[in-house]
Amino acid sequence: MELVIDRLTKHFGPKIAVDRLSYAFSPGVYGLLGANGAGKTTLMRMVCDVLRPTSGEIRLDGTPVRALGERYRARLGYLPQDFGYYPDFSARDFMEYLAALKGLPRDDARRRSGELLELVGLAGEKRAKIRTFSGGMKQRLGIAQAVLNDPAILVLDEPTAGLDPKERVRFRNLIARLAQDKIVLLSTHIVSDVAYIADEILMMRAGSLVLAGTPDEITSAVAGKVWEAQVDARTADALSAALTVGNVRYAEDERAVVRFVADSLDEARAAAAQAHGAADGGQAAFSPVTPTLEDLYLYTFRDEAARGAAQPPAAGKRTRRGGHFKR
Amino acid sequence: MLTLIRFEMKKMLGRRVALAVNLGVIVMLLGIMALNVLQTNANNAAGDLLSGTEAIASTRQRREAKAGVLTVEKITADIAAYQERVFSQIDRAQMAELTDGAAYDLVAATYGPKAPYELCDPYYTFLFRPWHLSGEAPYQTAARITAEDAAAYYDAVANLTQATMDQSLTWAYTPTERAFWTDLQGQVAEPLAYGYAGGWDNIVNCFAFLVFPLLAICVTLTPVFAGEYQDGTDAVLLSCRWGRGRLAAAKILAALAYATAYYVAGAAIICGFSLFFYGAGGADLPIQNYDLSSPYPLTCGLAALICLGLMYLATLGVAGLTLLMSARTRSTLTVLVADVAIVFITGLIPSGGNAVIAHILSLFPLGFPAFSTLFSSLTDYPLGPAVLDLITVVALVYALLAAVCTPLAARSFRRHQVA
Numbered sequence: 001m002e003l004v005i006d007r008l009t010k011h012f013g014p015k016i017a018v019d020r021l022s023y024a025f026s027p028g029v030y031g032l033l034g035a036n037g038a039g040k041t042t043l044m045r046m047v048c049d050v051l052r053p054t055s056g057e058i059r060l061d062g063t064p065v066r067a068l069g070e071r072y073r074a075r076l077g078y079l080p081q082d083f084g085y086y087p088d089f090s091a092r093d094f095m096e097y098l099a100a101l102k103g104l105p106r107d108d109a110r111r112r113s114g115e116l117l118e119l120v121g122l123a124g125e126k127r128a129k130i131r132t133f134s135g136g137m138k139q140r141l142g143i144a145q146a147v148l149n150d151p152a153i154l155v156l157d158e159p160t161a162g163l164d165p166k167e168r169v170r171f172r173n174l175i176a177r178l179a180q181d182k183i184v185l186l187s188t189h190i191v192s193d194v195a196y197i198a199d200e201i202l203m204m205r206a207g208s209l210v211l212a213g214t215p216d217e218i219t220s221a222v223a224g225k226v227w228e229a230q231v232d233a234r235t236a237d238a239l240s241a242a243l244t245v246g247n248v249r250y251a252e253d254e255r256a257v258v259r260f261v262a263d264s265l266d267e268a269r270a271a272a273a274q275a276h277g278a279a280d281g282g283q284a285a286f287s288p289v290t291p292t293l294e295d296l297y298l299y300t301f302r303d304e305a306a307r308g309a310a311q312p313p314a315a316g317k318r319t320r321r322g323g324h325f326k327r
Numbered sequence: 328m329l330t331l332i333r334f335e336m337k338k339m340l341g342r343r344v345a346l347a348v349n350l351g352v353i354v355m356l357l358g359i360m361a362l363n364v365l366q367t368n369a370n371n372a373a374g375d376l377l378s379g380t381e382a383i384a385s386t387r388q389r390r391e392a393k394a395g396v397l398t399v400e401k402i403t404a405d406i407a408a409y410q411e412r413v414f415s416q417i418d419r420a421q422m423a424e425l426t427d428g429a430a431y432d433l434v435a436a437t438y439g440p441k442a443p444y445e446l447c448d449p450y451y452t453f454l455f456r457p458w459h460l461s462g463e464a465p466y467q468t469a470a471r472i473t474a475e476d477a478a479a480y481y482d483a484v485a486n487l488t489q490a491t492m493d494q495s496l497t498w499a500y501t502p503t504e505r506a507f508w509t510d511l512q513g514q515v516a517e518p519l520a521y522g523y524a525g526g527w528d529n530i531v532n533c534f535a536f537l538v539f540p541l542l543a544i545c546v547t548l549t550p551v552f553a554g555e556y557q558d559g560t561d562a563v564l565l566s567c568r569w570g571r572g573r574l575a576a577a578k579i580l581a582a583l584a585y586a587t588a589y590y591v592a593g594a595a596i597i598c599g600f601s602l603f604f605y606g607a608g609g610a611d612l613p614i615q616n617y618d619l620s621s622p623y624p625l626t627c628g629l630a631a632l633i634c635l636g637l638m639y640l641a642t643l644g645v646a647g648l649t650l651l652m653s654a655r656t657r658s659t660l661t662v663l664v665a666d667v668a669i670v671f672i673t674g675l676i677p678s679g680g681n682a683v684i685a686h687i688l689s690l691f692p693l694g695f696p697a698f699s700t701l702f703s704s705l706t707d708y709p710l711g712p713a714v715l716d717l718i719t720v721v722a723l724v725y726a727l728l729a730a731v732c733t734p735l736a737a738r739s740f741r742r743h744q745v746a
Contacts, residue, residue, distance in 0.1 A: 012746065048566040050745040074568040080745075084559035088341040093334070100330040101567035101574060145563065 001061060001152055002026050003047075003183055008056035010042050010207075017042040019207035020056065025183045029176070031194025032187040034204035035301050040187040041081055043204070044157045047185060048078045060153075074103060077151030079142045081158040081187075087131035091122050091141055094130060095148065102149040109148075116144040120174060136167035143171070147178050154184045160193050172197050195293040203300055210300060219291045222261060222299045226291040227268065229258045235272050242271035244302035246295055259289065261299040331569070331577035332584070335551075339585060342554075345547040349589065352543040356593055359536055360600035363529070374444035383605055386449070387523045393450035394522035399480055401518075402454065406469070406477040409451055413466045423470040430467050453521065456619040457483035481517050487620035488512040491705050497682035500705075507714040508705050512622035515615065524609025524616055524627035529601035531617070531627075534634040535696035538670060540593035541642050544586045545649050545666035551578050552654040552740050553662055562745045575737035579650065583733070586646045587639075594635050614702060621702045630702065637701075637721050641692050644725030645670065647732035654739035695721050 003025040010018040018039045034040050045051035047058060049065055049072060058065045065072040086094060092113060099109030117123045120140035130138065139159060146154060156175065160168045168190070175186065176197045188194055194201060201218055203211040211218050226246075229239060236248050236256035247259040262268055265286050339345060369382035377385050395401065414422070416437050422430060434443045443464065451465035458476065459468050476483065488508050492500045500508075555561040564570045610628030614621050617630075625633070645666065652662040674693025678685035688694045689706055695717060700706065706717040715723070 045562065045745050048562070050562050050565045052744055070568050070572060073566060073570060076566055078563055078566040080559070080562035080566075082559050083563055084555075086338060086341075086558075086560070089337075093337070096330075097334040098563070098567065100334065101564060101569050103568040106330060149568070 001183065003153060004059045004062075005043075005047070006057050006059065008043070008046060008058065009054045010039075010046060010051065011054045016207050018046070018053075021204075021207065021209055022056075023202065023209060023212065025185070027181050027183055028199040029179050029184040029186060029197050031198030031201045032185060032204060033189065033191060033194060033201060033297060034187075035189065038204040039207040040204055041157055042207075044078075044155050044185060044187060045080075047153070048076060048080075048155050049073055050078075070103075074149065075152040077146035077149060077154040079139075079146040079156045079159055081161065083142050085130045085133075085138060085141070087129065089130055090127050091117060091130060091133075092126040094141065095145060098145040099148050104149060112148055113144075116148060117141075119177075120144045121170075136163050136171075139163060139167070139171060140174070143174060143178070152182055154179065154182050156184065156186045158188055159186065160188060160190055168193065191294045191297045201293065203297070205301065211296075215293055219293055219296050222291040222296050224288055225263060225299060226259070226261050226289050226295045227265065227286050228289050229260070229268065229272070229287075230285045231256055231258060231272060238271045238274060239268060242274075243268055244298050246298050259295075261291075261295050261302060328573055328577060328580075331573060332581045335578050335581035336585060338554075339547050339551060339581065342547075342550065348543045348546045352539045353592065353596070356536060356539060356596045360533070360596055363533060364600060364604045370444050370447075372441075372445045372448065374441045380604060383525060387525055387606060390449055390521075390523035390525075393448070394520075396518050396520050397454075397480075398518045399478060402480045403474070403477045405450075405454060406472055407474070409446075409454075409465070410469050410472070413446060413469055419470050422467060425467070427462050427464065427467070430464060434464075434466055450521065453616070453619060457487055484515075484519075484615070484619055485509075485512055488622045488705070491620060491703070495705075497680055497685065501709060503712065504707055504709055504714050507707065507716075508622050511624070511716075514624040515613065515622065516624060519613050519615050520611075521616060522609050522612050523606070524612045525605035526602040526607050527610055527627035527631045528617055529605045530598055530631040531634050531698045533597050533601065534594075534631075534638055535693070536597060537590070537593050537635075537638045537642070538674075538692050538696070540589055541638075541645055541692060542666070542670055544589055544642060544646055545670065546663065547585065547589075548582050548646055548649045549653055549659045549662045549666070551582055551650055552736065552743075553656055553659045554653075556657040556743070557659060561743060565743060565745065571741045575740045578740070579733055579737050582646060582650055583643065586642055590639055590642045594638075598631075598635075617698055618703045622705070623702050625702075630698075633718060634696065634698075634701070637718065637725075638692075638696060640722055640725040640729070641695075644728035644732070645692065647729040647736065650736035651732040651739065654736040654743070689717055690721055690724055 005021060005023045007020045007022055008018055009016070009020050021043065032040050032043070042051065046053050060068060060072055060075070089097065095113035095117060096109050099113055104112060114123070114126070117126050120143060122137060122140055122144070125133070125137065130141065133141065143156070143159065146156065159175065160171050163171060172193055175184065179197070186194060186198065195215060198215065200212065200214055202209055211221070231239065233250065233254050233256055236250070236258050239245060239258045239260060240248060243260040243262055245258055245260045249257045251257070260268065268286060340349070364383070365379050367382045368376060368378050369386045370376055371385045372389065410419070413434070417433060422433070425433060431443050434446060446466045447464055451469070455465050455468040455472065457480070458472055492505055492508065550557070555564060564574060567574070609616070610626060612627050614623060614625045614627055614630045616627060623630070648669070649662060649666055652665055653659070656662060670692050673688060673691035676688060678688055686706065686708065689700060695701055701718055704717070708715045708720045
């Protein structure tokens with residue numbers, strides 16, 4: 001099974017939400033990362049056939065999905081961002097309604113709904129009205145409906161948004177369990193969520209793919225660009241203001257460990273020097289550290305404010321507009 | 328499909344607002360019809376003012392006492408007998424010159440205080456209609472009726488149609504329109520039958536109240552599509568296998584099934600109260616019993632059915648329009664405001680004597696539901712060589728509205744983009 005996105009573009013008036021994006025998906029979990037407004041949700045909506053592209057097309061095993069129509073949608077599972085529920089429906093009603101919409105026969109619908117409610121830990125609440133559910137319970141119900149038809153393509157848009165850490169862990173595990181032999185496209189801006197379960201990471205900026213590859217491959221792109229500095233609190237503040245800082249950890253002795261991404265240490269040294277005078281700043285201890293996905297994310301989006309000016313890193317599966325990428 | 332329709336029905340009726348409005352309108356309709364019975368007033372032959380079921384029984388008794396086929400012979404004899412009764416002690420020429428009040432006083436002084444009521448029996452009001460002048464009592468009209476007039480009774484009835492057209496101040500009837508109404512009136516069977524059809528009459532008088540169920544239907548149908556957009560459920564629905572196909576059909580079918588069932592419930596209340604309290608007899612009487620000037624060759628039962636049918640078509644038409652607006656906008660409030668404007672506000676707009684505006688306003692749900700508007704006003708819509716009467720145009724407009732808007736609503740939903 002191969003899902004190909006071919007030069008997909010979506011304009012909303014003068015704004016370009018997705019810009020000639022191409023990619024080929026085969027079974028696996030794909031984590032879609034990007035800042036708000038990067039085009040993730042628009043891309044997912046087009047993949048789910050609920051938003052028509054301005055140009056380009058999506059093909060499943062060589063056939064355009066628009067031509068496949070309901071045959072494509074029959075293989076699709078979708079949990080949209082901010083998905084609305086029917087507050088007066090019970091969980092079971094909701095599942096059986098969606099099962100009917102997905103074309104499951106009534107008996108299969110009942111059996112499958114029961115199994116999935118059990119799986120997501122809502123079997124005890126199957127008769128409860130959805131209006132009484134917490135955010136986490138609603139999200140679990142959302143993932144349950146998304147896999148009702150055992151979809152070949154599962155699209156999850158910000159599934160962990162608004163969940164507490166415990167719910168997020170539970171949700172990640174659930175997705176990992178349900179993802180076998182499926183193309184799972186998962187968008188989030190919580191980097192750690194995809195770091196755990198994604199086989200491949202896609203990074204989007206301004207409607208384009210700027211980076212794609214396995215977590216190890218793409219994090220290697222920022223090897224040598226992630227640093228930690230042990231400095232005093234005043235220098236830590238100066239570094240935070242001047243650099244793309246991922247984390248500042250303050251110790252009791254008024255020293256701090258600042259983790260930041262930068263192409264070179266020149267800027268960091270300059271900032272430290274400005275904080276304390278050239279000699280003192282120059283003595284700050286900088287050491288390279290192993291990059292994580294979060295570092296990569298910070299590096300990639302470090303100049304978000306001046307979008308378009310910066311270039312993506314050189315390593316990993318670097319992408320280009322309109323390019324075609326395979327796993 | 329049935330499962331989808333069931334769930335769509337549950338969604339529609341599960342909303343608290345819809346539930347409250349639907350129940351509220353049913354309760355209101357029951358109240359209106361109960362008051363309709365309780366507030367019925369009538370004078371009996373003795374002049375006593377009766378109300379409620381007594382008034383209904385009295386009216387029924389008075390009409391049934393005079394029931395029968397109105398042959399020219401019977402009409403001539405009845406008019407002659409009435410004139411003999413009134414003018415045995417009152418000078419006929421003098422009566423013709425008196426004002427309404429003076430005529431009443433004269434009759435009361437001559438025959439006793441209850442005589443005016445006896446002489447104003449509904450039968451005579453009906454019988455003297457071709458010569459009746461506004462505000463007159465039957466004994467005043469009778470003063471002008473000659474034996475020749477009585478013998479040409481059905482010509483006089485036919486002339487009522489001509490008089491309506493001649494006296495219209497706002498609408499100049501073309502020869503084609505005149506021919507249309509004249510031909511229609513010519514189809515009214517002679518002799519007419521007189522009798523009591525109070526139940527059917529009451530249905531015709533009360534079917535305008537079905538505008539309240541219509542509004543409840545609008546409230547219920549407003550979120551059928553717009554609610555999905557507003558609540559953000561559209562994305563998952565449209566991504567489902569049947570999301571762009573059967574779902575739209577299921578929504579439309581559920582909406583129309585509900586609208587029909589609710590309309591039937593409303594109509595059943597109106598018909599039930601009317602036929603139970605006013606009686607079901609007289610369905611086969613001609614509608615000229617209600618108004619002799621009506622040119623329609625219809626029975627009272629058929630007229631009631633036409634009224635209910637027109638309101639049903641209006642319900643389907645407005646339901647279709649509501650569904651279309653719902654499918655094309657996210658705002659349920661916008662749809663509801665538009666519905667209220669169409670259903671109610673148009674009923675409050677004065678035509679200002681402008682015939683074109685009056686003709687347009689007559690097509691709205693509060694414009695046509697009245698016996699006089701539908702069956703006596705001779706409202707027509709000339710279309711080239713063809714002339715369509717109000718009944719036909721109302722039926723066509725709402726049937727067309729339903730036929731066009733409903734599939735367009737489904738199409739809009741199928742093409743909806745989640746942006």
